[in-house]
Amino acid sequence: MDYAPVKGCMVIRPYGYAIWENIQAELDPKFKATGHRNAYFPLFIPESFLRREAEHFEGFTPQAAWVTRGGGEELAEPLAVRPTSEAIIGSMYSKWIQSYRDLPVLINQWCNVVRWEKATRPFLRTSEFLWQEGHTCHRTEEEAEAETLTILEIYREFAEDFLAIPVIPGLKTESERFAGALRTYTIEALMSDGKALQAGTCHNLGQHFAKVFDITFLDSDGQLKHVWQSSWGVSTRLIGALVMVHGDDRGLVLPPRVAPVQVVIVPIPSEKEAESIAAAVASARAALAGPDGRGVRVEVDDRPEYTPGWKFNEWEMRGVPLRLEIGPRDVKAGQVVAVRRDTGEKLRLPAQTDALSSSVTDLLEEIQRTLFEKARAFREEHTSEASSVDEVQEVMETKRGFVRAPWCGSAECEAAVKERTGATIRCLPIAKDSSGRLSGEDAGSLVGEVDCVCCRQKARYLAYFARAY
């Protein structure tokens, strides 16, 4: 990325944007496979629309950017640049939905949103960012809840399997709930500095917006009813998570599945063997890319103006999972030198194309697994238990990370812990039910009688606390 000349905004340069394209290419088919379709709603939201849902308005207005002039004239009504699209989409759903036969409505949009931020950080918090926002309508409360948790599970699986980032799925407390929602679910990830990051959220909106925007349907029983809604999103913030979870002192470390370049081949120059090296490099590239170019994402760096050492540094900084080196000795030995970005391990692979292709594929899978396991181990090591605020504070001042602690459920205790330790409740963890689906029913449920970490009254939940981005 680079800093833009506009305060709080950034430019996503091609290599970074390719990560976002890979995220889209992975998530979009998952949304479509679960019946969702993409659409596009306007960037601008009239102030009066935002105002209709009071909590929503108050939640988003302080961060809004307002268009007040257009086409050379002052506008009669200021337009907010969308901070999120519940209001504008709700107004359209009200027109589109008439009958229970029109339900469910399962729509997603990939777009930019703007939330004016005082303190910004690349990828994590910028005034403009890219995201997807799903907005759905259902006939019953159960269907809306099931949808919310279906998407949460898609996010969890995607974060863990594709980004190699272990996450804790859970329920947000009221203080961190989306403005206007009934319940907000989250996936919470732990960064390598011990701070937590909300990596995706799913909101069960209940009927709040449906009532405000008058989204009704005639049910099969002849009754006019309000729909039940959900909304959910992940953003370019995920790129920030990738940087902070896997990166090291030498730069990015990208999990192979999301890496724009999975393998870089660096020829080691040799005047005498120039031709045979070029041939070996071309053969390795072709073997990896596959006949239709749909195999491994491979690049050859044969720029003559840079030394191999310079190139090694550059591709390490860019986080390419695997580097192959081919020099005169390798050509003679019928081998290729492979260097893993995650461990620095150096291996010798057979140059024969089938063998090379399968060993590289295996190695990439191995790197993907290793990165996930490493991040999970880090999270386990940085997850503590606490039974008093002093203990929470102690953890926050030393190794940080997550603290599991019992909580009575009161906003006062939550605020008191935050005041003392800087840690907020990231979520009340949820687990899969007997049918293997995530269930919000027993979010943060406690076994046994314990006292709240703060007020010493009877605790109702086991909550995850952390300092957070």
Next chain:
Amino acid sequence: MDYAPVKGCMVIRPYGYAIWENIQAELDPKFKATGHRNAYFPLFIPESFLRREAEHFEGFTPQAAWVTRGGGEELAEPLAVRPTSEAIIGSMYSKWIQSYRDLPVLINQWCNVVRWEKATRPFLRTSEFLWQEGHTCHRTEEEAEAETLTILEIYREFAEDFLAIPVIPGLKTESERFAGALRTYTIEALMSDGKALQAGTCHNLGQHFAKVFDITFLDSDGQLKHVWQSSWGVSTRLIGALVMVHGDDRGLVLPPRVAPVQVVIVPIPSEKEAESIAAAVASARAALAGPDGRGVRVEVDDRPEYTPGWKFNEWEMRGVPLRLEIGPRDVKAGQVVAVRRDTGEKLRLPAQTDALSSSVTDLLEEIQRTLFEKARAFREEHTSEASSVDEVQEVMETKRGFVRAPWCGSAECEAAVKERTGATIRCLPIAKDSSGRLSGEDAGSLVGEVDCVCCRQKARYLAYFARAY
């Protein structure tokens, strides 16, 4: 689409958005195959940046939407919501480019843009629209010109082969040139009402923006030089072109390659044969979709609450190229009834899966070809010659379409023709050179001595005139 509650804006509903997704899926790989990569630049452009290039500022300011408040405060400097991104991208290129080794820079972005419009029309002219904008930097003028024409040829081929819309590639006159460009190329299409539509543009920006934004590089000869730039774009306006070129009184007619649904299967209900019909429908669907679902885009409409006739109408309105009907008689006869959207022709196809699959694939290709040929024939019938303004006027008041007429090259004559007839010069046509690439060198070149359609002085060009959207 649907009208949004925001003046001049529209909502692109899922079926319409799927057309845009197919356009993206076709164009994006073509850009990447020619070395371009995607990136993302900020939505907001500080007023001072737009002002730097005077012509650009004057061209876009009347249409700009301005953000003047953000985060609860008045902004020190108003921010334009991007009407196009030359200014903001130019400022970044100035930072990124140092040496000839950094060139060419070949970047594209898919995004939304805003141009405040007084009179709007769905897809053709809306205050916000979606597009792609390519922005490139080159070492020499020749490279920038070659890039501009490479993209123009990608657009031409895409419009003709994928959208089945014949276009005239050509050079814009000064009056229609992009604000700040050296040369603007266009592909011009003819709508079925006889009006022309600019379907895509490519600008050779010369060094204007490079000088204004100080985009320089140290060349291999040790000299500091300004880069040569191009920019180019197509937008959701292309969906409007599809509607207007191929549509008929019953609704959309979509060319198979861009159609979200290529084939719809409508079972004809029969109580006695319900099971065998369902089996035949399932078999046909599977045969068409292919084992990995990557075959024909097929949908089954087995909604019990609608009659077949109702469904026929709906899918015709949606422009699905081919409808298959399977009823009791068809099951018995081992056949499927196919109805072409473009011609209304009814055919009997074999139900046997291999035969069905190949005959449907052939039919879709045939429909694609037919639509293109029909549109081309329409354009030929609606292309006239004129040697006087009276003749241009006569055509514009009767059959409309394109008029080829000699032109002296003066802006006065161009304006006079417009004043009298409503027709503007759409382009000076260009052709492929001996190497098979589009060449702008002899744009609109005239053979023989003829007089300008307006002033009767010696004509320099043969121009295409038309009324336009």
